[in-house]
Amino acid sequence: MTDPTETVNDVIRVVDLAGVLGNATLGGIAARSAKLDLVGFVCLAILSGLGGGMIRDTLLQRGTPVALTDPYYLILAVTGAAIAFVVHIRGRWTHRVLTLIDALAVGCWAAVGAQKALEADLGWLPAVMLGVITAVGGGMVRDVFLLRVPSIFGGNTLYATSAVLASVVMVIFSELGLPAIGSAAALLSGAGLSLLARRYRWILPTEVRIRRPSG
């Protein structure tokens, strides 16, 4: 008989590691577009794959970031850089797989980040914030290093919004005492919204039109 909590944890672990590899590869692809050398590939792969978790753990201050203590993370990030450096990735199916991994990673990382914040006795709002940072922080910093306004700030398809949704779902289930169900629900809802938004080009409005008389 399988313990369902353990199964969820195993799934989260696999998605987490696949997310690191996938996002590191995406970081390497960004490095190729910017015509960087191998150092640039590795730096952007590490930022993309591990940056969000490093920012989260640095803010939480509960010890050295897991990105540095868990040996799999850095190895997978460097592997992603190497793949993107050696293989010129441009196939349609490869991109579909990377998009799927990325969407799953958004949900997974948001769930892990929010849960970690709750375990550190933070409130629900900081927990949502750290969930979102875990999910999108690495890409945000990668964008800045490439001199782009972070894409999550506007114009993209509900990417950070999916992370907000997954974090909120995680916080609610966690407060109800159901962290394992919460992880699964956060993963699925985050990934689902991310994929649907990309498919149907849902974006957030950039402003609402209420004008105040100027004083």
Next chain:
Amino acid sequence: MTDPTETVNDVIRVVDLAGVLGNATLGGIAARSAKLDLVGFVCLAILSGLGGGMIRDTLLQRGTPVALTDPYYLILAVTGAAIAFVVHIRGRWTHRVLTLIDALAVGCWAAVGAQKALEADLGWLPAVMLGVITAVGGGMVRDVFLLRVPSIFGGNTLYATSAVLASVVMVIFSELGLPAIGSAAALLSGAGLSLLARRYRWILPTEVRIRRPSG
């Protein structure tokens, strides 16, 4: 009878929170100028209102940043983002109020940051540095995220200089054993210099003209 130290602490607390709300609103206004969506508003509001304190606490390593543990901070930062998103702020008086709050926040945050550094047994120079980072660090990072060279680096009206003054004042009074008077004096001197410099367009020189024979 009122305890003057407590009064000063109450004032500092009120100015601190008003500064978070005011600077978060300014961050939201910057997000509107850059045509960002709601995620961008919230990110820039958090960076502007809480970024300096988060950098300070992350460097000090005395536990999770107060921006995450004190529930008022994040709520006020998100409120500032919401205000800037819903209301198109452009009235003259609104800007005057925001400028005043911002000036008071520079003095207040510098005082708080310097004092925290001294309490962590750092020397006067790191204390001044952390006071300045608390006061101007958030805006500096916000500028970088919007692809601008931080305005405090040059061309502005003694903004960081006001933070330096307030931090130095705080350190001096603190070393004299008068932290409450120091807080009040730092707040007033920082805000005063900031407002005077803005009024009379005082800026720092960008270079001095001493030439060395080339070797």
Next chain:
Amino acid sequence: MTDPTETVNDVIRVVDLAGVLGNATLGGIAARSAKLDLVGFVCLAILSGLGGGMIRDTLLQRGTPVALTDPYYLILAVTGAAIAFVVHIRGRWTHRVLTLIDALAVGCWAAVGAQKALEADLGWLPAVMLGVITAVGGGMVRDVFLLRVPSIFGGNTLYATSAVLASVVMVIFSELGLPAIGSAAALLSGAGLSLLARRYRWILPTEVRIRRPSG
């Protein structure tokens, strides 16, 4: 009779401090090119001279960064800013001296960073990463603040590669129980490769040409 380990440690200390002063001066020179004011000079000097170590210590989470607790560091960084502000540095020999100090600093900082990571019980890969961050992290952040893609990401002459070499050398000797020899070897190999690469314009390739059939 002199203890060789102590001699190595003394050399490392001297090179470390010279590196802070030299890189802070280089940061100030960058501030002058960007026509920044004194605040910009000091900020870029601190980032260039101390940024890498601050990122390393913030990630390691073993207490407040030494950049803030060791009084010499900040004083030397501010001194470098002041030198660059007052003196218009452009002599050929001055640049040669700064280049030499910078090359030595790359080797020295990589050795110190890698060693600190090993002492914090991290594995060899995170140790290499933190060695590299110590050596090149400050310049990387300085570039971003000046709105440049970090030069270490591509087109430069094996700068980060020299840091990788020095970190790897340090890790190998440290694992062999020879940290003092490792420090000396890392310093010399890092500085040597950096100077040779600059002299003969060695750079890394930006891509390899293996194409995959698109799927």
